[in-house]
Amino acid sequence: MALDGADRELDLVLEELDTLLKNPDVGAILTARGINTSLALLVADALRAYLKGHKKEAAEDLSTAAEEIAARLAQSSGGAAGGKVAS
Numbered sequence: 001m002a003l004d005g006a007d008r009e010l011d012l013v014l015e016e017l018d019t020l021l022k023n024p025d026v027g028a029i030l031t032a033r034g035i036n037t038s039l040a041l042l043v044a045d046a047l048r049a050y051l052k053g054h055k056k057e058a059a060e061d062l063s064t065a066a067e068e069i070a071a072r073l074a075q076s077s078g079g080a081a082g083g084k085v086a087s
Contacts, residue, residue, distance in 0.1 A: 014048045036072070039065050 020026050021044060027037045046061035 010051055014044065014051075017044050034076075036068075039068055 018041065021030075021037055021041050030037055030040065042061055042065045046058045046065065049055075049061065050058035
């Protein structure tokens with residue numbers, strides 16, 4: 001029973017995170033920080049998958065997000081790794 005309650009709580013927290021990431025005001029703040037909300041949603045989906053035990057899906061999504069963030073970082077810094085993350 002406690003596990004079901006914990007699963008429900010995790011689901012609620014992740015649903016709230018999705019709602020926040022889709023909120024235009026939050027999106028504007030994140031965009032101003034150089035954060036891509038689509039990538040943030042992908043990472044949130046990966047976390048959800050991992051917490052549900054869907055490790056392959058989580059690994060694929062996290063890998064995709066990491067590659068995209070690294071590519072954006074390299075593009076924004078002229079190929080040099082370091083400094084502020086731009087996505």
